[in-house]
Amino acid sequence: MSRDLAGRSGLLLTAITCVATLWLAISGDLILYIHPRYVVFTAVLAAVGLVLCVAALVLVRGDGHEDHGDHDDHDDHDDHAGGRRWPRIVGATAVGLVALALVAAPPATLSSTTAAQRDITGTPANVEGPDATELSAAAPDVSAGFTVLDWSSLLRQSSDPAVFADRTVDVVGFVTPDPADPENVFYVSRFMITCCAVDAQPVGVPVYQEGWADELSPDDWVHVEGEFASNPSPASDAALAVVPDGVEIVEEPDEPYLF
Amino acid sequence: MTRTAPAPARPVRRPSRGRLAVVALGIVAALLAVRIVTGGADVDLPDLLSDLITFTLSVIIESLPFVLLGVLLSLVVQVWVKDAWISRVLPSAPVPRRIVLSLLGVVFPVCECGNVPFARGLMLRGVPVSDSFAFLLAAPIINPVTIITTHQAFGFDDGILVVRLVGGFLIANLVAWLYSRHPEPERLLTDRFAAECRMPHSESGGRAGRALGIFQHETASMLPALFLGALVAGAIQVAVPRDVLLALGTHPVLSVLAMMALAIVISVCSSVDAFFVLPFASSFLPGGIVAFLLLGPIVDVKMLALLRTTFTPRTLAQISGVVALACLAIGLGVNLVS
Incomplete structure (x- = not known):
């Protein structure tokens, strides 16, 4: 040169x-x-x-x-x-x-491969999220706007089905297979960013749907609606899971990460 | 035998500034055009490659403003700050001088990426190599942005904030003191940077021209290093499962080692690393958190790549070893008393 x-x-x-x-x-x-x-x-x-x-x-x-x-x-x-x-x-x-x-290179979000590598259930990602002990007594509409991050934070605090009774989950995220039962359970997931994508921490809510891979693929963005129940999957580590009323494939949101 | 006289050197014709301006703007326009055209391309890359690119670009884009700020501060120090001012501000006695340098981050909070070009500027203006370590190692920790974010994340819980500040100060001054005893401090530097330090400080030419020359010179050093550091940091992100490290959180010794390893590979900016590590506080002992907060700003993959522009591999290995041992000792001490 x-x-x-x-x-x-x-x-x-x-x-x-x-x-x-x-x-x-x-x-x-x-x-x-x-x-x-x-x-x-x-x-x-x-x-x-x-x-x-x-x-x-x-x-x-x-x-x-x-x-x-x-x-x-x-x-x-x-x-x-x-x-x-x-x-x-x-x-x-x-x-x-x-x-x-x-x-x-076209701009791209991180994939479900990285989400699976970073233990989607392992770290409490939001210490200032909703409080599980207060949720039981709260009005039904309090949880209407909860995100994947809010629900995953609550799931880490409690696995008591009573806490989540009659609460409708209505969230958007991408599909990450549950490593323990990838055929019947997936996580509707988002990445949480503190500074930049390198520190991305996945958070997710388990969804039980037998044979979900027939209709969905990992990394698909989905809109999930349903209620929590005891997880029917004996293999999965998640005690509770959303049993969905509907799972719909949607476009990736403008802000795919949670901040 | 007839000897032919050498032909007189032909003066090199330099393109006019107008032509250079057209070329420069043409390059910018071409880059922008390529970026716009490729931005909407529907390319289906494998997950690992796509994530590697996202991680790498993320580190570069996050670091870019701090590197540029550091280069700007460096050229201000080299072009506009007078020698008399530097000698008036810095004490002549070594220990107080190193203490002042280790607190310089309070007034120049430019993050660890920006500290490297700034420290190069200080050395080029005659600050001893060993003393530059006091600034380089302490400034990412002892600066208002890092102090505020660490306080926001942890308050005064478990003494994490206090231990971070005091530990960073002590480690920086320890390393600076150790290297002040080096008989040939120039040998700590790369040959090229040592040669630059030996050159007399130039006052010729206009200040703006000299400043732009320094900008060009420093970016030629910093940007390739940043690219390589970001690529290695990105590759580690996709190659090393993070949950392997996080499974060690409650062991008094392994938790410290695991968080030190995480600090080295994560390469997250010191101004926000407290927010990053906060979620781990419930599953890791405080000694591990402290070790992460002390080691990360000083020794991580990206920082080592940037420091390599200035220091020899041997120097960097020695510094990394001393700093890692100090962080381990402090982390274990915190776990012992907590």
């Missing part, structure tokens, strides 16, 4: 990242990668970065350090120039592929 081009590689990578970020912000898909509270901050800095990239390309000569004399200008990781060719090639290829993904 020529000295001039190597010096400007950072500008190109920055411009690629800034353009991709701004496009995601404008199209509303930035929340597939980061929490909404960072969207404005990230978009503003990306715009500033893009302006600086253009200004540097126009106004800076060479690698930006021409005044400082000659020095090895090929790679920051290149402490010993000889004999390190392959690591450099592998590194440059990896960087190129990531840049390609920034420019060309």
Whole structure:
């Protein structure tokens, strides 16, 4: 790589990242990668970065350090120039592929494969969710707007069917098979994001439907309506499950993650 | 035999600024056009590949503003801050100087990604290599954003906030003190960055031009490292089942080790890591939570990739070892008294 081009590689990578970020912000898909509270901050800095990239390309000569004399200008990781060719090639290829993904990969949410890998029932994801002890005495309409996150939080607090009696579950999420009984039970699932997609924690509500795979596939977005009952599946670890009145395939919502 | 005189070097013709501006805007427009066209493509990638891409891009996009902020602060320090100001602010005695540097994050809360270019700027302005560790290791923890979010998440429960702040301060100053005894601190740096530090500080040219030159130079160092770090962090996310780590939560020793391993692989920003780890507080002993909150901002996959732009692998291995041992000791101590 020529000295001039190597010096400007950072500008190109920055411009690629800034353009991709701004496009995601404008199209509303930035929340597939980061929490909404960072969207404005990230978009503003990306715009500033893009302006600086253009200004540097126009106004800076060479690698930006021409005044400082000659020095090895090929790679920051290149402490010993000889004999390190392959690591450099592998590194440059990896960087190129990531840049390609920034420019060309369609925005996507995380899949049920990751949800299954992260123990959908294992972690209390919302410590400020509804309280199971108060739910029994609450009016029926209190739980009308509960999300997957609210119900999963309640299920972690109690497996007493009386707590959930006469409560209608009406939620939207994607299908994740129950690892213990994948033929008859699936979780209607969502990811909860704290900062960015890397920290995504799946939450889910078990749904008992024999042979669900005949009509649904993992990752399908579904609208589930029904009531909790003792889980008829002897193999599943979930004590309670929604026995659905209806399961309907729907479009992925504009905000697929819960925040 | 006749000797031919070497031909005089032909002056390199540089394209005019107008032409360069057209090229630059053309590149931006082309990138945007490709992004718009590919954005709506209906491509059905395998789940693991799709998730790998989402994780990798997520780390890059989340880190980008902080890296840019760090680069901007770095160029401000290098171009606009006078030497006299730096020497007036920083005490000349080593211990107080390191203490001041370890508290610098209070006024420059730029997250750990941004701290790397900022620390490079400080070293280029003559701050000793060992002292830069006091800033690099403490600033992600001892800054107002991290303090507020940790307090929001835990309050003063189990002393997690206090142990995090005091622990971060002590670890940073311990590492800085250890390396202050190094006979050849330049050997801690990559050859290239050491060469940059040896060069006299340039005051030639306009400040805006020099600032843009530093911007170009720093992005050439930081962005490839960020891309590689994000890719490795993303690959670990899809390859390592997280519930394997979380099954160890109630063991007094293994819980600390498991949360340290999680901190290294998760690469989550220090300003919000307290919210991330909060849900684990009910299933993990507090020592594990403290170890996560101490180690993550200092040693994680993404941070190591960024630090590699400046320090040798040997230096990073040593720092990681010292910091991990300190975090383990503090985590076990917290479990012992809680």
